[in-house]
Amino acid sequence: MRADHGVTETFEQRFESSPTVLSRAPGRVNLVGGHVDYNAGIVLPAAIDRATVVAAAPRSDDTVRVHSARMDDTVTASLGDDRDDWAAYVVGTATVLADDTDVSAGVDLVVGGDVIVGAGVSSSASLEVAVAGAVDAVHDLDRSPEALADACWRAENEEVGMACGIMDQFASALGQADHALRIDCRSRDVRPIPLDTDAAELLVVDTTVSHELTDSGFNERVRECHEATARLDELLGKRVRSLRDVTPDEVAEHAETLPEPLAARARHVTTEIRRVRAAADALADGDLARVGDLLRESHRSLRDDYEVSCAELDAAVDALDTAAGTFGARMVGGGWGGSAIGLVEPDARESVVDSVRDDYRDATGIDCEIHAVDFGDGLSVRRV
Structure with a gap:
């Protein structure tokens, strides 16, 4: 595990004792597969080398005491408490693990790290997975990374109220350095692709x-996809459990019957699943030009059919796409803000950064922040 970002020292100062475990879980980017995971589709994310780091020690009661080093805020709660702040991700994750294992999973935690917050790289899943790894270790629960990722996904749905799919938590828990992950969100098969x-x-x-996804249209998009699924189940004469079971041709055939925006939402999901399959194959073949084209197609679909982009995201994607040395670019994350990603030639990185910074400022009047990231490893836990 890398440097602990000062969480050990902070833990000792705040709680006047020493942590017994250090847990680290990364954020993620999603190359292709936006808004597909909660439709049981296939996605192509990668863990990145920016992470949440947690220092932890067990408690013998049902109390969760957590301090955020980045926000300089301490919260004390009980397992099962409903919260509407950042600690909801922490308390919710500990609660699900306690319920799963019938263990009194009280814990003291200090949270830090260098994951980029509010930028669409899933700092929330990074926090959940790091907390899950810490709680698992301090209470000797012996859960697999897959089981911890599932617990975090359920915590975000059941405790936080975010109707997300499994992609973010699984990418954070199972990531591999220098690899993307092809994740089948129905079977939960995970295949690393270099x-x-x-x-x-x-x-x-x-x-x-x-952006705050729980306050945005994210859950509305989930509802629209469920409604489109129900309509297509009636129209197609076959069992449609999710939009994963529908082809783009079937959506096109019934586009006039489906009311808008349901046809557009279904068109995005079904074509995006096709793009993920193509991108995974192209990445495995080293065809980066093809991967770049698919990133561009993905962004256009997210912008036009799924309507989750915004002027600033479009400006960032345009700035990346017009910079010499970029294979392709798209928005990343839930949408309505956050970040764009660009796949670029290593020798062109500095010139791309300079060009994007200037072009984005010219288009929006805003200074963007640009981060070069590597594809990193997933969850790691060690005892101290």
Whole structure:
């Protein structure tokens, strides 16, 4: 595990004792597969080398005491408490693990790290998975990374109220350095696909437009997909459990019958699943030009059919796409703000960064933040 970002020292100062476990879980980017995971589709994310780090020690009661080093805020709660702040992710995750294992999973925690917050790289899943790894270790629960990722996904749905799919938590728990993950969100099969880091690097362009997905249209998009699924189940004469079971041709055939925006939402999901399959194959073949084209197609679909982009995201994608040395670019994350990603030639990185920074400022009047990230490993836990 890398440097602990000062969480050990902070733990000792705050709680006047020493932690017994250090847990680290990364954020993620999603190359292709936006808004597909909660439709039981296939996605292509990668863990990145920016992470949440947690220092932890067990308690013998049902109390969760957590301090955020980045926000300088301490919260004390009980397992099962309903919260509407950042600690909901922590308390919710500990609660699900306690319920699953029938263990009194009280814990003291200090949270820190360098994951980019509010930029669409899933800092929330990073927090959940790091907390899950810590709680698992301090109470000797012996859960697999897959089981911890599932617990975090359920915590975000059941305790936080975010109707997300499994992608973010599974990418954070199971990521592999220098690899993307092809995740089948129905079967939960995970297949690592190598990225030639000598041929391509990843840039994250943070628009600095923040968003709260639970307060946005995210859950509305989930509802629309469920409604489109029900309509297509009636129209197609076959069992449609999710939009995963529908082809783009079937959506096109019934587009006039489906009321808008349901046809557009279904068109995005079904074509995006097709793009994920193509991108996974192209990445495995080292065809980065093809991967770049699919990133562009994905962004257009997210912008036009799924309507989750915004002017700042479009400006960031345009700035990346017009910079010499970029294979392709798209928005990343839930939408309505956050970041765009660009796959770029390593030798062109500095010139791309300079060009994007200037073009984005010219288009929006805002200074963006640009991060070069590597594809990193997933959850790691060690005893101290």
